[in-house]
Amino acid sequence: MSDHFTGELTENGHRLVQRVYYEDTDFSGAVYHARYLHFMERARTEFIRCKGLIQSESHATDNPADAVAFMVGRIEIDYRRPARMDDVLTITTEPLRAKGARMVLSQKIHRGEELLIEAQVTVACVNGLGRPRRLPESLL
Amino acid sequence: MSDHFTGELTENGHRLVQRVYYEDTDFSGAVYHARYLHFMERARTEFIRCKGLIQSESHATDNPADAVAFMVGRIEIDYRRPARMDDVLTITTEPLRAKGARMVLSQKIHRGEELLIEAQVTVACVNGLGRPRRLPESLL
Amino acid sequence: MSDHFTGELTENGHRLVQRVYYEDTDFSGAVYHARYLHFMERARTEFIRCKGLIQSESHATDNPADAVAFMVGRIEIDYRRPARMDDVLTITTEPLRAKGARMVLSQKIHRGEELLIEAQVTVACVNGLGRPRRLPESLL
Amino acid sequence: MSDHFTGELTENGHRLVQRVYYEDTDFSGAVYHARYLHFMERARTEFIRCKGLIQSESHATDNPADAVAFMVGRIEIDYRRPARMDDVLTITTEPLRAKGARMVLSQKIHRGEELLIEAQVTVACVNGLGRPRRLPESLL
Numbered sequence: 001m002s003d004h005f006t007g008e009l010t011e012n013g014h015r016l017v018q019r020v021y022y023e024d025t026d027f028s029g030a031v032y033h034a035r036y037l038h039f040m041e042r043a044r045t046e047f048i049r050c051k052g053l054i055q056s057e058s059h060a061t062d063n064p065a066d067a068v069a070f071m072v073g074r075i076e077i078d079y080r081r082p083a084r085m086d087d088v089l090t091i092t093t094e095p096l097r098a099k100g101a102r103m104v105l106s107q108k109i110h111r112g113e114e115l116l117i118e119a120q121v122t123v124a125c126v127n128g129l130g131r132p133r134r135l136p137e138s139l140l
Numbered sequence: 141m142s143d144h145f146t147g148e149l150t151e152n153g154h155r156l157v158q159r160v161y162y163e164d165t166d167f168s169g170a171v172y173h174a175r176y177l178h179f180m181e182r183a184r185t186e187f188i189r190c191k192g193l194i195q196s197e198s199h200a201t202d203n204p205a206d207a208v209a210f211m212v213g214r215i216e217i218d219y220r221r222p223a224r225m226d227d228v229l230t231i232t233t234e235p236l237r238a239k240g241a242r243m244v245l246s247q248k249i250h251r252g253e254e255l256l257i258e259a260q261v262t263v264a265c266v267n268g269l270g271r272p273r274r275l276p277e278s279l280l
Numbered sequence: 281m282s283d284h285f286t287g288e289l290t291e292n293g294h295r296l297v298q299r300v301y302y303e304d305t306d307f308s309g310a311v312y313h314a315r316y317l318h319f320m321e322r323a324r325t326e327f328i329r330c331k332g333l334i335q336s337e338s339h340a341t342d343n344p345a346d347a348v349a350f351m352v353g354r355i356e357i358d359y360r361r362p363a364r365m366d367d368v369l370t371i372t373t374e375p376l377r378a379k380g381a382r383m384v385l386s387q388k389i390h391r392g393e394e395l396l397i398e399a400q401v402t403v404a405c406v407n408g409l410g411r412p413r414r415l416p417e418s419l420l
Numbered sequence: 421m422s423d424h425f426t427g428e429l430t431e432n433g434h435r436l437v438q439r440v441y442y443e444d445t446d447f448s449g450a451v452y453h454a455r456y457l458h459f460m461e462r463a464r465t466e467f468i469r470c471k472g473l474i475q476s477e478s479h480a481t482d483n484p485a486d487a488v489a490f491m492v493g494r495i496e497i498d499y500r501r502p503a504r505m506d507d508v509l510t511i512t513t514e515p516l517r518a519k520g521a522r523m524v525l526s527q528k529i530h531r532g533e534e535l536l537i538e539a540q541v542t543v544a545c546v547n548g549l550g551r552p553r554r555l556p557e558s559l560l
Contacts, residue, residue, distance in 0.1 A: 004144040018145075021181065022181055023306065027307065028491075032302060033495075072499055074497065078494050086194055086197075166447070167447065167448075175314070177317065211313075211359065214357065214359065215313075217354065285439045285508070337506075
């Protein structure tokens with residue numbers, strides 16, 4: 001019963017479906033602009049889970065030098081149209097480049113066929129000491 | 141594919157399953173205490189959706205006097221044990237009393253068999269002018 | 281220039297002033313109900329800072345058994361009236377009881393003279409291993 | 421006593437000082453990446469307040485065609501270094517271009533002398549019907 005959270009791997013990446021709740025909206029009536037970053041972060045978390053990586057575990061190794069954590073390095077995000085309360089959103093994640101300690105992902109949010117958000121997110125892989133480390137094999 | 145959001149009606153109320161993400165945690169390592177109110181609000185939203193009420197629609201009638209909105213009037217919440225990143229939480233919602241413009245719900249959050257949160261939430265029904273109004277029939 | 285954050289100790293406790301921003305509101309036009317817990321948590325953080333305790337430091341001792349952290353154990357909160365975008369809120373914190381590992385605080389949120397929120401918050405003191413520990417002297 | 425919220429106009433724009441609280445952090449120990457957008461939004465709100473524009477009022481004119489609202493159109497954000505619990509952050513806002521219905525702002529977040537965040541934010545001015553409208557004179 002808990003499976004649907006993880007979304008699903010697709011030909012080019014991953015797809016996750018999420019609902020908009022009260023907490024996501026602001027008094028303008030639309031979704032607060034920073035909340036789209038939450039939806040995209042949930043999608044990245046589930047994408048790398050599908051790749052075999054559970055972040056609460058990979059953070060917590062005995063030797064911090066072996067830990068695997070991800071930090072957002074840069075985001076470019078275009079707000080095309082606003083999402084609203086009760087909307088069902090599909091978040092797609094597609095790796096564009098992955099090399100060394102860094103990967104660049106294309107993330108989009110649709111409501112049905114309608115494109116709401118387009119973003120490019122650069123993620124850096126670090127160990128438990130905050131030092132850059134090579135991405136896990138499954139992500140390269 | 142979007143069905144799983146709504147959770148399911150149970151003998152006594154409703155059950156919703158949700159994942160804990162980065163956004164829900166704080167630097168203590170556990171879930172930030174106010175975030176449990178988000179999980180419970182999502183559950184109430186889905187519970188009343190199962191009862192036929194979609195809040196983005198019931199807010200937006202032509203005549204504000206006919207609108208149906210809900211406001212939290214009081215919460216008592218006991219924090220039994222902390223939830224953590226990646227946890228899968230089950231939120232149960234059971235109406236205790238519903239009369240006139242007011243209903244009292246018992247809401248609990250479990251991780252598997254383990255009880256994390258116990259709360260009692262009083263919700264008031266108002267119209268679009270902020271005046272108390274009778275709860276919709278389906279909730280009485 | 282950074283002083284105003286900390287609010288000020290009063291005869292009975294502490295007072296902090298905060299602004300409502302977009303992020304605090306939802307599509308109902310008022311402040312999202314869980315956000316009042318954020319305002320109250322900021323007030324508690326500043327109150328105990330005024331008492332000499334900086335949480336980012338007290339969490340991070342060499343010996344976890346000596347660390348001092350606080351966990352919310354229970355909240356009772358009554359929502360009297362809604363706050364709105366741009367409102368300036370005064371959060372007052374008054375200790376009601378403090379004994380052993382536990383203190384109970386009365387917290388209120390006013391907009392000018394108008395009472396919006398009334399709450400009673402039970403906070404437990406734990407060490408870095410999550411075990412109950414005696415409250416620091418300055419809070420007893 | 422409520423004046424410090426508004427920050428201050430500077431030669432090139434505006435400066436606002438804010439504290440990092442529990443709510444801003446995540447289990448990695450640092451500030452959650454989406455929260456920097458909140459700090460920047462607070463700074464824009466106070467910047468335009470200093471320019472004479474109060475958003476809760478400009479949204480709520482009798483005639484929606486006259487209303488003034490702002491929507492984020494695009495953000496480019498670089499995460500240089502993480503902020504942490506209790507940090508005091510300075511958010512600076514400098515208009516780069518403002519023309520017609522659109523302005524582009526440079527926003528930076530420093531902790532003391534240290535640059536943490538660098539962003540470029542495009543904001544569109546719309547009326548109450550969601551149509552683009554000319555920026556208020558004070559912002560041109």
